[in-house]
Amino acid sequence: MHTEHDWITTPLTADLLRGALDLERTEHGLLPHRLPARARAQNTNAQLAMAEAQPSGVRLVFRTAATAVELDTLRTKRDYAGFPPRPDGLYDLLVDGRPAGQASGTGGNVLTIDMATWDGEVEPGPVGTVRFTGLPAHDKDVEIWLPHNETTELVALRTDAPVEPLPDRGRRVWLHHGSSISHGSDAASPTAIWPAIAASLGGVELINLGLGGSAMLDPFTARAMRDTPADLISVKMGINLVNQDAMRLRTFGPAVHGFLDTIREGHPDTPLLLVSPVHCAIHEDTPGPTAPEIDELGKGRLVFAAMGDPAETPTGKLTLTVIREELSRIVRQRAADDPNLHYLDGLELYGASDAAELPLPDNVHPDAATHRHIGERFGELVFTEGGPFAVRN
Structure with missing residues (x-):
């Protein structure tokens, strides 16, 4: 000592x-x-x-x-x-x-x-x-x-x-925004959150705006991203809007456009990846809000349930299936004028077959093993040759 x-x-x-x-x-x-x-x-x-x-x-x-x-x-x-x-x-x-x-x-x-x-x-x-x-x-x-x-x-x-x-090592800066999963909920340690794992695989410097419970298309978050220097940008969006029953389809689409427009004001040509939600069985086809199961709370366990009614989906209530369809449509619509905008279906990071092998312990948040799985899958799909964040010659 x-x-x-x-x-x-x-x-x-x-x-x-x-x-x-x-x-x-x-x-x-x-x-x-x-x-x-x-x-x-x-x-x-x-x-x-x-x-x-x-x-x-x-x-x-x-x-x-x-x-x-x-x-x-x-x-x-x-x-x-x-x-x-x-x-x-x-x-x-x-x-x-x-x-x-x-x-x-x-x-x-x-x-x-x-x-x-x-x-x-x-x-x-x-x-x-x-x-x-x-x-x-x-x-x-x-x-x-x-x-x-x-x-x-x-x-x-x-x-x-x-x-x-530390001297500048010349590594690209990746700016990422998402929900509690991106924040690192239930990950083993700070370098074991999925964005940190993906950043390590991609050889990039991470700025993580994964904000637990708070990926809500807030305009002030979009402005913060607009004003932050970055070489690569991703936005993982959807689950919190369902959790809190915060929007309907009518307001969701324009809000996504506005969020992307604001980012593009500061980063007109930066590779920008829009990522839809990973698989969450309780909300695939059932709207929010999300709430703890009272019976499980009484046993000292935190397990979440979907409280919405699937019959309300046609009237504009959001489910993860609806959100993925809308995000995919928005990227297709914008792509003609924005060749550096990309879409990644969250089910490619963690889908129903992954959930069978690596279930979400509380029905919403991944455990440590699933963080590693999502981080490695993101690294493979996004940072390797042919991916939207691959090094360009």
């Missing part, structure tokens, strides 16, 4: 972080946000506020010869009233792009959510420390991926050798 005077404290600055669109100075340190201040000011939804402040895909990156790294953080862990505490969020360490360790934080706040009302109560806690030791003593690229499911204020970075910002 190193003594106190061995440590070098490096100020936490934007050039040491990737994957965040904004950094907020707090009384404790630096809070990464995945939506900019202007977008946050236009949001009144507590679920989105929580989701965008959870640093899915956000990582500290630097070059150093240090053999030991300490990161002080103030985490806010999310628990649900009446359920066992959720596992601690994990920090993934990569050295020269390869997995080199995992750790959990200590201390921190606990946000307990009442699932009946979705009200939350915060119990404050102390700053904790994440520690990695035994790193190779030569100069190396170090990445510390922050927990994808815990709000994380960065307080201090200490190492036993100097730190400098």
Whole structure:
């Protein structure tokens, strides 16, 4: 163990972080946000506020010869009233792009959510420390991926050798927006969320705007994407609109057009991929909203059910089948004027046959194995030769 005077404290600055669109100075340190201040000011939804402040895909990156790294953080862990505490969020360490360790934080706040009302109560806690030791003593690229499911204020970075910002490796930047599945719900760790797996396979830098419960075609999210530099862009859309019974077919189509139009204002020629929902049996042909099954809640299990009536689909209620048809139609319609717009049917990432082998434990969210499956399938379909994000000569 190193003594106190061995440590070098490096100020936490934007050039040491990737994957965040904004950094907020707090009384404790630096809070990464995945939506900019202007977008946050236009949001009144507590679920989105929580989701965008959870640093899915956000990582500290630097070059150093240090053999030991300490990161002080103030985490806010999310628990649900009446359920066992959720596992601690994990920090993934990569050295020269390869997995080199995992750790959990200590201390921190606990946000307990009442699932009946979705009200939350915060119990404050102390700053904790994440520690990695035994790193190779030569100069190396170090990445510390922050927990994808815990709000994380960065307080201090200490190492036993100097730190400098990571040089630009010339990798393409992939900007992705989606729902809780893209956010990483129930994935094993921050580098095991499906977009991180796909980004690794594609050799790209990820900016993940997967926002749990909040892929709602919000105009402020489209403007954030418009204004974010990126070489590749994807939008995975549909399940949250069904979950919350938020739109009808009449409003859905124009909203998709508007979302794409806004992105294209800032990225007129960038490869842009529209991805429809993966298979979710409860909502393939049954509209939302989605709600927990009361009987299962009583047993301490969270399992979701579709509460809508399939008979209402002809009047414009949305199902996943309807959404896939509409997204496919919109891309076909726009393709004549936008040759860099592409469509991927989510069933190619995870379809009914995949669900038979890898079922969704709560009927909505994939587990760790399914995240890997979706990430690998996306990498194969999208980043390899002939795919919409393949390297162009």
